[in-house]
Amino acid sequence: MIALYTLATLLVILIWQATILHDADGYFSYFTELTHIGICSYYWASFTQTLFYALRQRHSIERTPEYPLQRWPRIFQLLHVMLGTTIISYPILVTIVFWALLASPAVFSTKFGTWSNISIHVLNTAWSLFEMIGTNSPPPRWSMLPCMIIILALYLALAYVTHATQGFYPYSFLNPSTSHSLLAGYIIGIAVAACIVFTLGKTIIHCCRLMGIVLRTLKCHLLNKRRHEIINDTISGIILFNIALFFTGPLWLGTQVLINSVLE
Numbered sequence: 001m002i003a004l005y006t007l008a009t010l011l012v013i014l015i016w017q018a019t020i021l022h023d024a025d026g027y028f029s030y031f032t033e034l035t036h037i038g039i040c041s042y043y044w045a046s047f048t049q050t051l052f053y054a055l056r057q058r059h060s061i062e063r064t065p066e067y068p069l070q071r072w073p074r075i076f077q078l079l080h081v082m083l084g085t086t087i088i089s090y091p092i093l094v095t096i097v098f099w100a101l102l103a104s105p106a107v108f109s110t111k112f113g114t115w116s117n118i119s120i121h122v123l124n125t126a127w128s129l130f131e132m133i134g135t136n137s138p139p140p141r142w143s144m145l146p147c148m149i150i151i152l153a154l155y156l157a158l159a160y161v162t163h164a165t166q167g168f169y170p171y172s173f174l175n176p177s178t179s180h181s182l183l184a185g186y187i188i189g190i191a192v193a194a195c196i197v198f199t200l201g202k203t204i205i206h207c208c209r210l211m212g213i214v215l216r217t218l219k220c221h222l223l224n225k226r227r228h229e230i231i232n233d234t235i236s237g238i239i240l241f242n243i244a245l246f247f248t249g250p251l252w253l254g255t256q257v258l259i260n261s262v263l264e
Contacts (some may be wrong), residue, residue, distance in 0.1 A: 002039075002043045002127055002130070003040060003043035003044045003046075003047050005119075005123075006036060006039050006040035006043065006127070007040050007044070009036065009116070009119045009120065010033070010036055010037060010040055012116075013027075013033075013116050013120070014027055016112060016116075025166060026162065026166060026168065026170065029158065029159070029162040029166070029170045030170050030171075031090075031094065031155050031170070031171075032094050032098065032120055032121065033120070034155070035086070035090045035091055035094050035124065036120050036124060038083060038086050038087065038090065039087055039091060039124060039127050039128075041083065042083050042084060042086075042087050042131075043127070045080065045083070048068070049067040049068060049069050050067070052067050052068055053066070053067040081140075081141075081144070082144060082147055084131075084137060084140070085140040085144040085147070085148065085198075086148065086151070087127070087128055087131050088128060088131060088132060088140060088197075088198070088201035088202075088205075089128075089148055089194060089197045089198045089201055090128075090148075090194075091124035091125050091127060091128040092125050092128050092197045092201070093190070093193055093194050093197050094120075094121065094124060095121055095122065095124060095125045096193060096197075097190060097193075098121045099121065101171075101173055101186075102171065102172070102173075103117075103121075107121075128201075132201055132204045132205050132208065133204065133208055137205065138205070138209075139201075139202045139205040139206050139209070140198065140201070140202055140205075142202075144198075145195065145198050148194055148198060149191060149194065149195075152190065152191060152194060156174075156187065159171065159174050160174075173186045174186075
């Protein structure tokens, strides 16, 4: 569902900018769009892996089913892990930067603008939180954090390449002519925010996994307790039945003898 919605969002925005606004040349120069492409790619990849796993689980009874990622070369596995790590940190970073530095009342001036901004600047964080809380994905490794910073640095270079080749800055705060001394502060602040978001995402996943372990343990404890209660109730019932039979048996036999003697 997420894969379909993000793909539809990307295509609709691209087509709208190309046909209505005639301003699609810089589509791939914005970190927001690149991050959304990453979300779309990751969820399509996850859907494919899950589908193959489910199909093989259905047809494989004796051995543990596999999914394609397990057979991919190590470099592709690493890239998949890096992509998954970006899903945890970049969408939230995009949301923070947009609403803190870039948003204005104009983002809700049209119906299309309202929908597109909610889709790529609000729901992107929802998809990120879903990956943290609603899936069984492992927490990212600390070794991925430098990779996230390097990717941000590469995008910073791309932003200035965009200005050199197309004549505009994707984000106004990257313009040294207007930001002046604040430019370095923006860059460092975004890098620090990326580290904080990465750490929070890792912590949230750890907490969710720990909570899952606690809930499973509690469930097993309750099931065992209930099982013992059922066994104890059964044993008690058997004992009570035997006691009742012990006392009522002779009485029943005596009653039968008395009735037979009266009838004779």
